[in-house]
Structures are given as C-alpha cells and as structure tokens.
Amino acid sequence: MRIVLVGPPGAGKGTQAVRLAEKLAIPHISTGDLFRANISQQTELGKLAKSYMDAGNLVPDEVTIAMAKDRMEQPDAEGGFLLDGFPRNVSQAEALDELLVTEGIKVDAVLDLEVPEEEVVKRIAGRRLCRNEPSHVFHVTYSPPKKEGVCDICGGELYQRDDDSEETVRKRLEVYHTQTEPIIDYYKTQGLVVTISSLGPVDEITQRALEALKREKAEQ
Structure with missing residues (x-):
C-alpha cells in the first residue's frame, strides 16, 4: 500500500x-x-536544502518534493511506502499526485490520526527530558519520575524543551490547522481518508x- 500519514503534533505519528x-x-x-x-x-x-536552512529560510516545496521522489524510486519502495510529514500542504499533495501519475501509481489511503487539541497540549507540554546522554524521556502525567525533576x-x-511549552505547542497547532489540515479535505474529495482515534x-x-x-483496501 501507498499511505500518507497525517495528524497534529503529538498525535503519535512517528511511533505509529x-x-x-x-x-x-x-x-x-x-x-x-x-x-x-x-x-x-x-x-x-x-x-541546496542546507543553503536555505543556513540562511534561516524554509526549504522550497520543489526541493522537498525532489527528495521524496528520489526516495520513492528506490527498489524497496516498489511495493508501497508510508509517507510521514509529506505532503505538508495542499500544493505538495497536488505535486505528489502528479508525480505518482507519471509512475502509473497512486496513493491508496490517507490515515488521519485524530486527537483532541487539549490532549495534544497535555501530551507535549507534559514531556520532560533528562539533560544527560542518552536522554531519557518522562511525562508528568503518563510516566512521571519517582522524584520530581530527577531522572529515575x-x-x-x-527539563522541558522550549518548543514543548504550552504556548509553543498551541502555535504549532495553529500552523497545522492552517497549512497541513487542508490536505485532509483535499484527499477526502478522492475518497482516500481513513480517520481513527489516536x-x-x-x-x-x-x-x-x-x-x-x-x-479501505477491501473497498477499493
């Protein structure tokens, strides 16, 4: 299968x-x-990507798309692949469709991991990392340390990473709702979206x- 995985920050996309x-x-x-x-x-x-990143700029869609194209053409992806973090916006989704059409293939399913916004904030803002290497991860609610602030x-x-603060998490969610969430509607028009609770x-x-x-596969 060729799958696109989507969901807000904190939905567990990387793990799944x-x-x-x-x-x-x-x-x-x-x-x-x-x-x-x-x-x-x-x-x-x-x-090319590094030149943009070093200048503090976003890497253009066409560079990201070219990287994805190169990876999807590798032999191990002939039977399918799972895309995580790409496409990130509707223009990338459209470019992906065009790319796959030229290869005579298509996306089989878009798996949408659904999680309430407050749960996202709770998951990420509650995360605590150990300053020592390798860094061990705890959570104030789900896996708290025996002693507060000390690695078991x-x-x-x-400590809490700066980008794990509640304010930063809510900003990341705003970006997700504005830029990435619209691809769910884009793929819904193609009947490809499968939504599950995360x-x-x-x-x-x-x-x-x-x-x-x-x-989803059986219905196609």
Whole structure:
C-alpha cells in the first residue's frame, strides 16, 4: 500500500509510522529522515536544502518534493511506502499526485490520526527530558519520575524543551490547522481518508489503524 500519514503534533505519528511500516513491510519515509540523509550524504539536493536552512529560510516545496521522489524510486519502495510529514500542504499533495501519475501509481489511503487539541497540549507540554546522554524521556502525567525533576535512571536533571511549552505547542497547532489540515479535505474529495482515534495504548492504536487500512483496501 501507498499511505500518507497525517495528524497534529503529538498525535503519535512517528511511533505509529514505524510500527505500521514494519507490519505492512513497506518503507517509512519521513521528511526529517530525508533531509538528514541528503544533508549528511552531501547530495546536490542536500546541499541546496542546507543553503536555505543556513540562511534561516524554509526549504522550497520543489526541493522537498525532489527528495521524496528520489526516495520513492528506490527498489524497496516498489511495493508501497508510508509517507510521514509529506505532503505538508495542499500544493505538495497536488505535486505528489502528479508525480505518482507519471509512475502509473497512486496513493491508496490517507490515515488521519485524530486527537483532541487539549490532549495534544497535555501530551507535549507534559514531556520532560533528562539533560544527560542518552536522554531519557518522562511525562508528568503518563510516566512521571519517582522524584520530581530527577531522572529515575541516571539521576540527571529533567527539563522541558522550549518548543514543548504550552504556548509553543498551541502555535504549532495553529500552523497545522492552517497549512497541513487542508490536505485532509483535499484527499477526502478522492475518497482516500481513513480517520481513527489516536487515544489509548500504542498497540491498540496500531491495531485500529491496520484494521481501518484493511477495510479501505477491501473497498477499493
């Protein structure tokens, strides 16, 4: 299957992407990994992306799309792939459709991980990291340390990242609603969107997603 994974920050996309890709035996293609790989390997696209990033500018859609195209053309993606973090806006979704048409293939399903906004804020703003390396992660509600502010594992100081503050999380949600959420409506017109709740244990969410994708495939 060729799947696009969408959902707000804190919906658990990264966790579910890895699990679903493994279960479905398809590669997990994330925007972050694409950028890191191209930059570390000093590809032409990587150098171009880095030039924008070093200047403090957003990497243009066409560069991101070119990276995704190159990755989707790798042999391990012939039988399908799971896109995580791409497309990020409607113009990228349109470009992806055009790209796939030239290859004679299409997106099979768009998996939308749904989670209430206040739960997103609670999940991210409650996260605490250990300052020591490797950094261990705790959560003030879901996995609190035995002693507040102290890592259970190494005794290091726990802290909240600046971009995990409630104010920053709400700004990230605004960006998601403005830029990324419209792709759900875009794909709904094609009858491709499968929405599931991203609440509950990780294993249950994975199973929920697999069953929803199976139903979607059977209906096509």
